[in-house]
Amino acid sequence: MAESKGKFVVRKAVAEDLTAVRSLIQELADFEKMSDGPKISVQDLIRDAGLDGGKEYMHCYVAESVGNDAESQSPRVIVGYSICFFSYSTWEGKSYFLEDIYVQPQYRKSGVGRLLFKYVAKKAREYNCPRLDFHVLDWNPARQFYEKLGATDLTSKEGWLFYRMNTTQMEELLKE
Amino acid sequence: MAESKGKFVVRKAVAEDLTAVRSLIQELADFEKMSDGPKISVQDLIRDAGLDGGKEYMHCYVAESVGNDAESQSPRVIVGYSICFFSYSTWEGKSYFLEDIYVQPQYRKSGVGRLLFKYVAKKAREYNCPRLDFHVLDWNPARQFYEKLGATDLTSKEGWLFYRMNTTQMEELLKE
Numbered sequence: 001m002a003e004s005k006g007k008f009v010v011r012k013a014v015a016e017d018l019t020a021v022r023s024l025i026q027e028l029a030d031f032e033k034m035s036d037g038p039k040i041s042v043q044d045l046i047r048d049a050g051l052d053g054g055k056e057y058m059h060c061y062v063a064e065s066v067g068n069d070a071e072s073q074s075p076r077v078i079v080g081y082s083i084c085f086f087s088y089s090t091w092e093g094k095s096y097f098l099e100d101i102y103v104q105p106q107y108r109k110s111g112v113g114r115l116l117f118k119y120v121a122k123k124a125r126e127y128n129c130p131r132l133d134f135h136v137l138d139w140n141p142a143r144q145f146y147e148k149l150g151a152t153d154l155t156s157k158e159g160w161l162f163y164r165m166n167t168t169q170m171e172e173l174l175k176e
Numbered sequence: 177m178a179e180s181k182g183k184f185v186v187r188k189a190v191a192e193d194l195t196a197v198r199s200l201i202q203e204l205a206d207f208e209k210m211s212d213g214p215k216i217s218v219q220d221l222i223r224d225a226g227l228d229g230g231k232e233y234m235h236c237y238v239a240e241s242v243g244n245d246a247e248s249q250s251p252r253v254i255v256g257y258s259i260c261f262f263s264y265s266t267w268e269g270k271s272y273f274l275e276d277i278y279v280q281p282q283y284r285k286s287g288v289g290r291l292l293f294k295y296v297a298k299k300a301r302e303y304n305c306p307r308l309d310f311h312v313l314d315w316n317p318a319r320q321f322y323e324k325l326g327a328t329d330l331t332s333k334e335g336w337l338f339y340r341m342n343t344t345q346m347e348e349l350l351k352e
Contacts, residue, residue: 025266037267044269058264088234088261090201090276091213093220100266121346130343138335150345153337159314160338161331167306169326170297 003119007067008112010119013060013081015052018045020078021060028102032137058085059123063103063116079107082120087133096120096129117149135162179295183243184288186295189236189257191228194221196254197236204278208313234261235299239279239292255283258296263309272296272305293325311338 002011013021022042029037050056063080080103087097098120103113124132134151136143143153154160165173178187189197198218205213226232239256256279263273274296279289300308310327312319319329330336341349 029267039268040266048264048269057262057270083264083266085262085264086233087263087273088224088259088275090216090259091205092215093224094233097263099264118349118352121341121349124346125350132341132346134339135336136339138337143337146339149341150349151339151341152345154340155331155337160311161314161319161329162336162338163310163312163322163327164330165297165308165325165327169328170300170308173294173297173326174301176294 003115003122004066005111005115007065008079008110008115009064009066009076010061010112010116011064013049013051013062015046017062017078018042018049018051018060021045021062021081024078024081024102024104025100027104028100031102032140058083058099061116061119061123063107063112065107065112079104080112080116082116084120084123086127086129087131089131092130094127094129095131095133096124096127098132098134101134113145114149117146179291179298180242181287181291183241184255184286184291185240185242185252186237186288186292187240189225189227189238191222193238193254194218194225194227194236197221197238197257200254200257200278200280201276203280204276207278208316234259234275237292237295237299239283239288241283241288255280256288256292258292260296260299262303262305263307265307268306270303270305271307271309272300272303274308274310277310289321290325293322 002009019042022045025038029035046052047054048057049060061082062078064076065079066076082101083099085097087095089095101116121132178185195218198221201214205211222228223230224233225236237258238254240252241255242252258277259275261273263271265271277292297308
């Protein structure tokens with residue numbers, strides 16, 4: 001199932017898309033001021049999306065600019081991506097988590113981000129997930145975009161904080 | 177694999193445990209001042225834990241008080257639980273998410289919470305997950321407990337906020 005609007009198409013990624021997705025992941029990390037974050041390879045992404053026939057740990061969607069194909073024969077270009085996975089809520093059961101959503105700066109304000117976000121919401125509905133959860137950095141101007149789409153900041157509304165234990169911290173604890 | 181310390185054992189839940197787990201989920205919701213949160217049934221939990229042979233959407237662990245079995249013949253009682261699932265980080269790949277961890281008030285300060293948390297960290301390591309992520313309410317005194325175990329509040333450290341879109345908000349968006 002693909003969703004299109006004007007010059008853009010959103011669809012589930014295939015293995016051939018993941019090289020482009022990997023470079024968009026790097027762009028997003030640069031934007032988040034954590035350039036050395038991404039440790040993952042194209043092969044890891046292919047495997048984790050289940051595109052080698054193995055277990056699917058995440059779902060990857062891409063937004064493509066298709067130009068005016070018929071007229072210009074311009075090549076399709078991946079301009080954005082989203083990665084999601086099934087989370088679980090003891091209140092409502094299986095839920096959907098939006099790990100990443102990214103659109104290249106030069107393609108913003110064109111409706112493609114909205115198309116991609118709506119595609120994810122449609123997938124959540126298709127999978128019977130009553131929630132779509134995600135994390136956003138407090139200085140990220142995209143917060144306005146998410147709020148316009150109807151999302152709520154549960155940190156300010158209900159006081160939910162996001163905690164993490166990394167490998168080093170876990171090893172320290174497990175040494176005891 | 178079970179982990180025991182003194183009078184407590186932590187192990188993966190079996191279907192028979194989930195009635196007890198369901199009532200602890202309610203206790204946790206009461207504590208979080210959201211008593212009408214849990215919509216899930218014992219059957220839902222059994223199915224979602226893959227204990228009916230279907231797909232495993234979450235992992236459930238229980239902490240049992242075993243008394244001094246040999247002497248007292250006291251029955252085993254489930255005093256705490258944890259529910260986790262695989263999340264996904266585009267930086268490091270497959271990760272672990274701790275959705276819930278709960279120990280009944282009368283059993284706290286006895287080491288059982290620590291035993292349960294360490295069991296979850298050990299599972300994360302076993303599954304090659306480099307992170308253990310979770311959400312905590314800002315007024316929850318358990319924050320001290322988590323921080324003593326080595327966890328970091330990424331909301332205050334890096335400014336990560338927790339956003340959600342619920343079913344109503346998604347339906348509103350998808351009506352367009």
